[in-house]
Amino acid sequence: MNIAAGHAATGAFVQLDDVTKRFGSGKPALDQVSGIIHGGEITGLVGPDGAGKTTLIRLMTGLMSPDSGKVDVLGFDTRERSADIQAAIGYMPQRFGLYEDLSVQENLELYADLRGLPKPDRAGIFDELLTFTDLKRFSARLSGKLSGGMKQKLGLACALLKKPRLLLLDEPGVGVDPISRRDLWKMVEVLIKEGVGVVWSTAYLDEAEACDRVLLLNEGRLLFSGRPQELTDRVKERVYRVTGVSGRRRSSLAKLLDEDGVVDGGIQGEAIRLVTTPGHPARFAASGDADVSATEPHFEDAFVDMLGGGPGGRSRLAEAQDPLVARQNGPVIEARGLVKRFGDFTAADNITFDIPGGEIFGLLGPNGAGKSTTFKMLCGLLKPTEGEGRVAGFDLRLDAAEARNRLGYMAQKFSLYGDLSVQQNLQFFAGVYGLTGSRKRERIELMTSIFDFGPRLSMSAKDLPLGLKQRLALACAVMHEPQALFLDEPTSGVDPITRREFWTHINGLVEKGVTVLVTTHFMEEAEYCDRISLIYRGRSIALGSPDELKASVVTDENPDPTMEDAFIALVQGSDVEVAR
Known part of the structure; x- marks a missing residue:
């Protein structure tokens, strides 16, 4: 796919000189940011929610102009030559505007019209892009019926219609499973070999680690610019793996995170991973007779360290939770032969598991595998075609109201009422869950205090930054x-x-006896689960602890697989079994 033919393969494609951009009278969204983005490389834009990543990408497109400083893209000043820039770049926004009631082919036709692609050239370009993204067999499918990964591939195809010299991707991996993310990454690697410059904004720090260079932003300021390994090396010999922890890992992690000298930490299967301050000895009071060994640092370790460390181990939410005494014999969540059909399509097929109190159970799987369907049946949001689901002993078909009163639900997409204020959402959901009088007031005041909603109580939920939306949910x-x-x-x-x-918060609640069912595409989050069911093509293809799933895919070539390696190997192994 010779996208960059005739263009210089390397060089400064973007030059940022003291770029500042404000919205309103508060802190600037970007504050004197300088840097260079090269052709033939992937440059990662990395930073917390609200760091300025999307603002910087929009400045590069020429859709906005800086308040001060200068942005040069492909030799053009964005203030003076925005049309020339837009003709030479590809841009995939964070929420790509596909038309869900149009097919894959019809979306390509529409974007070709918008980009002014000559009609005689279209058939060849469409064929090339559909082959490149492996969407040719889905060209007649409505885009609304595509999985999350396939939608991102179609978005990428639309961004590549005019063979860009510079490709700007604003968080293309969000909500996409590990296999689809690897596919996207492989496509982009083909482009950079042809000289295209790629800017990849990301919240996945394993993606940032794989970039050629990164620009690390926080609160609009540039904290680091360079190769990822240069930042990772800053925490070398400060990262430890603690194994053989006596008792529950979650409570041990909480204690360790509050020790002096511990910057960050997390659960990694049966082990605990810790990042320390410089010179901090590898002795941890909460580990008892556990084995402590040095381990290789990751980019994420250095990223969190640079931002001042993680939030610590204390959860005020969990501290306010009354310990749950077993209210019943048997599991809290049960799936018994759950089947869901939509017409002649079986989305979930004979899903069976049970979850005892105080356990985190993960449902993992590629986009479109059936995990969200399973999840919704167990929430009472979908009626199963066959089988039964129970929550706290109540059958979701016969006692749905009783079951729902005992569960809390946080949807995949922000599902609160955007036009209601933070205060109104809290009041509404307190009422939905049956809280009244002083109990209702106490819980709303507690949530407001724990999540620091006070200054934003009157703000519309839809206007909150993403991190605060998730806290409100x-x-x-x-x-x-x-x-x-x-x-x-x-x-x-x-x-x-x-x-x-x-x-x-979740780990703290589980220690108080709350049972958690979670779906996630972050494989490091999957490590927090006590057990995992891997769903693929509507069926459970693996069930076990994170360490058991990783151990099941060990090979001579990969003796220490990650959770992502296990995910991909098990899915690919299932495909091989089906093909036999």
């Missing part, structure tokens, strides 16, 4: 102290600090 889901918590990709798109804060 979690607050509404736990308002009534549910026995079971259903989390459908709860941290998709949020930054690592917010993600850690979120999991500190």
